[in-house]
Amino acid sequence: MLLFDILLPGLVLGGMYALIALGLTLQYGVARIMNLSYGESLVAAAFGALSLYSGLHLSPLAALLLAVPIAVLLNWLLYRLLLERLARRGKDSGGQEIDSILVTFGVLFVIQGIMLVAFGGQYYSYSYLSIPVVILGSTLAVNRLAALAFAAVIGVAVYLALTRTRIGTAVRAIAVDANAARLVGIDVRALAGLAFAFGGGLVAAGGVLVSMFLTFNASMGVIFTMKALVVVIMGGVGNVMGALVAGLLLGVVETAVARLVDPGLTLAATYALFLAVLLIRPTGLFGRASS
């Protein structure tokens, strides 16, 4: 049935988008860093998975166990050594956010440059779990389903962590009002760094998973950053569930437009939706940080 044929692949595509965006919603929502180098981290993780797969024949799913902690550590270092200073000197949060865009833009170039030196500019691709499976009449690839599954599991896990644990609640408090959080004794500095690092871990997970089926090269980071940004803004900054739902929605919309309207308009539709949400409800479809 056409509806399922649009809905299911749409959700699978959306799952990928949601997965990609989860990390950014934490980094921006909590740490207030609009991380333009986000896509580069994703591609770097993809390259990592590729190297492990072709070099050591390590399954990407196992590579996750390696990639995520390393990414968390590197992102935490990035935050402590560089981005934290922006937080400290920002007179107002608006200025800090704009500074963070420009600084991370520079970081984008650094990461991209390193990847170019290491891997060159050509396209890389490998296939893993490229097995078809038929669900409700639609044929879907196992690796993409795995991405969707991971997105859902990680999303729900993060949501539970944010709402059911003490640290999670503290993190949410920071996202709502950092100053007030400070006043009630929350160590904003440490937790913001933690959130940023954790967001970096999430994007690494995303990178490893999508590397199973996407073709990528060192210059592709910007595309992923833009997609993640769209999902984050649409879902409400800092809102994990919002990012999940917005990602799925975006995937379904894109697939629907491709099947029902014109495949040539998919990207235009994405940006139109994005700009519309920005204009009509800048706080996102689901509002700010209400997780």
Next chain:
Amino acid sequence: MFSANRRKLLRMASATAMAVALGTAASSAGAQDKIRIGYAISKTGPYAGGASITTLPNYQLWVKDVNAAGGVKLGDKRLPIEVVEYDDRSSSEEAVKAIERLANQDKVDFILPPWGTGLNLAVGPTLNRLGYPHLAVTSVTDKAPELAKRWSNATFWLGTSTQISNALAELLGKLKSEGKIGGSIAMVSVADQFGIELAAAGREAFKKAGFTLAYDKTYPLGSQDIQPLMKDAMAAGADTFIAFSYPPDTLALTEQAQLLKFNPKIFYVGVGTAFPLFKDKFAANSDGVMGIGGWNADSPLLKDYLARHKAATGQEPDRWASSITYASLQVLQQAIEKVGKVDRAAVANEIRSGTFDTIIGKVKLKDGLLQEVWSVGQWQNGEFYGLAPTSLPGARASVVPKPQWQ
């Protein structure tokens, strides 16, 4: 209009200071003891993918080969090649500036072209004005004949998009008359100049050859989900599937087809099919897939080239423009040697008019365009053989229907 050799009368102070920092040492006037060859290639940016497969390795291989043999023969001396290399960052503006830098600051003897239609067109007028021979190899456009007329120093080596579509249509027509395929085609094309030209030419050519287009859609560059497109194309029920696509989508389409168990009698995808990456990713499943390009894999010259390319650069050449790139450089070298001195105008002329021996055979350009260009190739037993134009030497018979995906 003014020539590039203005005498310097004044200099701005800051420009002078920077000139010291910027200018690489100009070659000494007088006795020439090497040949300076410069190029700006896309090492970063969106074109880096294509450039690092097709162009840069061949530039490196060629320089290595020439210098291993002692250098380029000028008169009775052999002069080694010295390379000046820049990154044009896939930007038209940078490419133009780089040409000016190579010509005016580094004062190179010859300039090798950038990768891709866009950049070659950007540097075309400048190279023309400065008088450097312009080997616009990786430039495929229907405007090629017109450009060759406009720029007498430029030569084009991959034919036009129309030629590619026509050769494909001719091949398909033959197969139809042999009863191997039916009369309907499902076609998708990427919404970029190359894809559009191919599709436009294809529509006409297929109609003339007696085919109907059961599905005809374009998709945006950078689409990450090709499945909806694929499904609709499948639903059209045609024997032949044609995708005028770029490397990321070429791979994605092929992968989707396998997933969906889409086994048309002919499966043709666009740019990227001829890349070693395709064979590496799909292994045995690549057999039977058709695409743009092809070469006469049995030719001993090309076999030797393949081995040398792999040894020198660590990667295999692509089966479309790589060998032609290398051949064009051989033509350049032979033209320089025939002229006997660094006379750019004479060399450009010689390239246009002379006959040369290269790894792809004898090369003689007609009105600045290479005539014998493979348009359709097919992976057979792990090698991408040229199928069409069927008149070219070494054209293989097609394997139809394509074996089922495993």
Next chain:
Amino acid sequence: MKRETRIVIWSIGLAAASAVIAFPFYANGYYLALGISILYFTVLATAWAIFSGPTRYISLATAAFFGIGAYTAAVTAETLPWPLVLLAAAGVGAVVAAITGLSTLRLSGIYFVIFSFGLAEFIRQLVIWYEVNVHKSVGRYLFSDVTQDVLYWQLLGLVVLVLSAAWLLKRSRYGLALRAIGADETAARHSGIDATVVKLLAFVLSAVFMSVTGAAMAPRWTYIDPAIAFNPMISFQVVIMALLGGANSLFGPLLGVIPLVLLFEVLTAALPNHFSIVLGAIFVFIVMALPQGVMGILEDWWRWVGGDRAAPVAVFRRARSHGATLFCGRPKVGIGADTGPLLAVDAVSKSFGGLRAVEKVSFKVGRGQIIGIIGPNGSGKTTLLNVLSGALAPSSGTIRFAGTLINSLPAHRIARLGLARTFQLVRVMPGLTAAENVAAAALFRATSTKAGEAHETIQKLLALVGLGAARETPAGELTYIDQKRLELARALALEPRLVLLDEWLAGLNPSELETGIALIAQLRDSGLTIIMVEHVMDAIRALCGHCIVMNSGGVIAEGSPEQVLADPKVVTAYLGDGDA
């Protein structure tokens, strides 16, 4: 400045200008290409700074407009003569800028940045779709005989034009308005500045220059497709260049462009393989090294490099004495009859979601009265003032000011009609001097202001509030008390008939309180009508003839101060039950 020094400076200037103009005659192709790079980035950076500098809306849409210009040129070059091509590019750029500029009504800060960034991508997708489906071909060929020389001179002309435009804008009242908007948009709106129109004009002006630059550059590349025309890198490069050099001084962007362009060149030539890494590191370094961040740089530059001094605002120069009356009394064109109450508030309510901040408040204010509005915290007093001044729209009810319905009017219109206000949390424009703060209102009030008049008015108002000596002091450096006084001066500069004072006397020590009360009395005596929200009961008793008491959004008592302060309902409202 000595005559000799002047001659020397002029000679150097002329020599430099000649060298720049004659550059194509003596520079080789490479240096000419470099010169072209410097020129086109200068135009882009200066154009960017025209809008983003004063208003602090950091725009990343440069690539969008540059691309639009390039594409327009590619489309029209075959059919139109070159000057018309440039004009067409300007036109298309203006139209697109006007449409997208309206977005600034709804977005600010980081959201505007992101929106502007997404704009280039969106426009690019639209262009691709159009090309594919309507034009059936994606790339456009642009063969022209425009040589590097001609391109250089075109760009040089553009540089002169954009610098002139920027300079003229700075000197005009719109330049001041832009800076006021950037400093405190709410205060600016309440000073009679139509912020939307002013921002839009600046945005469109900026975009036009960017589009024309794109059009001028297009022939250089021969082949234009959406990827080539809309290159997001340009947006970031321009921002960094303008910020490095100083976005609020006239030549700041130029000073930022030259070193960075040359730096890029050196990096490209010397480190082709590591360009990205080094470039990124430099970006990071530049932003980290700016001590107060990018925004801080904007404020600093405001204060002491070109920004202020180079923006003399012509109005300040030609001080012609005019016996101008300072405030109030001048009848405005088209306003209702002189009889009847000055302000009639009828059943006005304001809700925020489920919260009813103001509930069916009605009262009338006659000319020359001082009305006091009192009530415990949270009773809706400030919300009421916000509704009256146009900062908020009422949920229901009507407000008539001198007979005119003002419910739905925007704040700046209400200000121009003669209703001014001060704010509970004082809103001065910190980066502007005291005189400029007052000028913002003086230049945008309803009656047209001749240059010299404004100067006189400002001086008199500052003297009136006791800030005569602090003309040139940046408002951010004034003490709290002085800032309050400045706010009052700015409100008075509108020549209002009614002034809303929101806890203006709060936080004053006894002697300052005395002075303040005397000042308000003086204003009333000269014919001004005043509504004051206050907690200082002495002031209420001393000044107000009539009082309104609010609690929980509604009016609970009205009458003279003695009456209401003795009213048991009022006492209960303030002190709670059991203490009446």
